[in-house]
């Protein structure tokens with residue numbers, strides 16, 4: 334079935350950053366994160382705010398005085414998951430009447446007061462109101478429900494120190510909101526208008542991350558190539574170059590970019606800096622110009638393919654991934670075949686593939702949802718199958734190649750193997766024993782010995 338980006342990613346563990354500013358207040362908090370990386374980063378901001386107010390993070394909902402669900406509204410099934418989770422939490426609240434339950438994020442912004450009608454939910458906080466979380470929790474503890482869902486034109490949480498969990502890879506949001514208004518998408522409504530952080534604050538945070546032991550940073554935004562430092566006028570390519578120069582040993586990634594704004598300057602900046610990873614997530618959504626127009630994507634397939642050519646001319650070994658929606662309103666069999674054609678032409682290393690899910694208040698909502706579910710599912714399955722075949726073929730060509738791998742730690746399946754990631758964002762598994770002279774966060778050279786559609790397997794080479 335569909336590859337689903339929705340992840341349940343609890344914010345766990347002891348902080349690696351941010352000292353407690355106030356004294357501990359004896360209360361514990363657990364944040365459960367759903368949806369995109371932007372939400373993972375936002376949860377770290379929320380934890381930063383709460384930590385500064387004396388709350389202690391715990392790694393299990395069972396041990397928490399405050400449980401916050403940071404939610405996603407992008408598709409109906411993402412919201413269903415949250416409703417199910419809230420149902421499950423009813424039991425916990427029955428056993429602990431003082432428990433505070435909060436809904437944060439895009440679903441909070443979309444559903445607002447209707448969420449407060451649920452007896453269980455104490456606070457509802459939208460993506461631009463996270464500074465108010467401590468105050469709202471206090472109010473909830475004294476028995477009153479609270480809501481804060483105003484969107485802001487300026488909030489970037491620039492001055493908040495996110496509470497990151499241990500690891501070597503950090504997320505850093507550099508801009509918020511989206512002004513693209515793709516007709517299928519709720520994000521412009523749930524996250525509001527685009528606004529960017531100052532270039533210097535991003536560069537400073539990247540340096541702090543390096544000093545704190547992080548070895549990779551992903552610059553995040555719904556649409557990073559709309560980044561603009563309003564004071565200096567610097568654009569995203571400038572930001573990327575400045576960050577690459579400031580932390581020359583750090584791996585730098587970014588997501589997500591829009592094909593319309595994939596400028597030559599950005600491509601050349603990526604090519605120029607060794608520490609900017611050669612991996613681009615460039616959502617196409619559909620291979621039909623007619624559908625792209627209905628989606629208000631503002632580019633054609635021809636423009637997209639021309640950008641691809643430019644990217645590959647500058648970076649021949651770049652890895653590419655994409656997002657694809659199956660069964661958008663009025664999509665015909667011919668439109669669907671065009672999507673498969675583009676996939677065959679580009680040959681993506683990876684793809685996130687979804688069945689179209691109509692979202693209230695978007696333009697596409699009014700266009701109807703006329704592709705029957707079984708047709709959507711069948712088309713989606715064809716897309717998924719094709720992608721798997723292509724990824725397996727691409728990965729087979731990796732055998733024999735050398736990759737620098739950033740070591741992430743033990744593999745999940747086998748204690749005698751460790752995992753890491755290539756510059757091109759592919760997971761590489763390699764043998765590990767007690768004689769190994771590298772640690773998590775080191776970069777080692779590996780030769781790829783075998784592959785599947787999802788994973789590369791390699792061995793260390795020291796020459």
Ligand code: 5AD
Nearest residue numbers: 517518616656657658687688689690
């Ligand atoms: N239905 C299905 N997929 C969607 N996406 C965004 N909105 C919808 C929707 N209503 C997908 C797009 C986007 C990714 C983050 O989620 O492919 O790029």
Ligand code: SF4
Nearest residue numbers: 511513514515518520
């Ligand atoms: Fe949604 Fe389009 Fe903005 Fe991406 S660019 S967040 S798909 S409106």
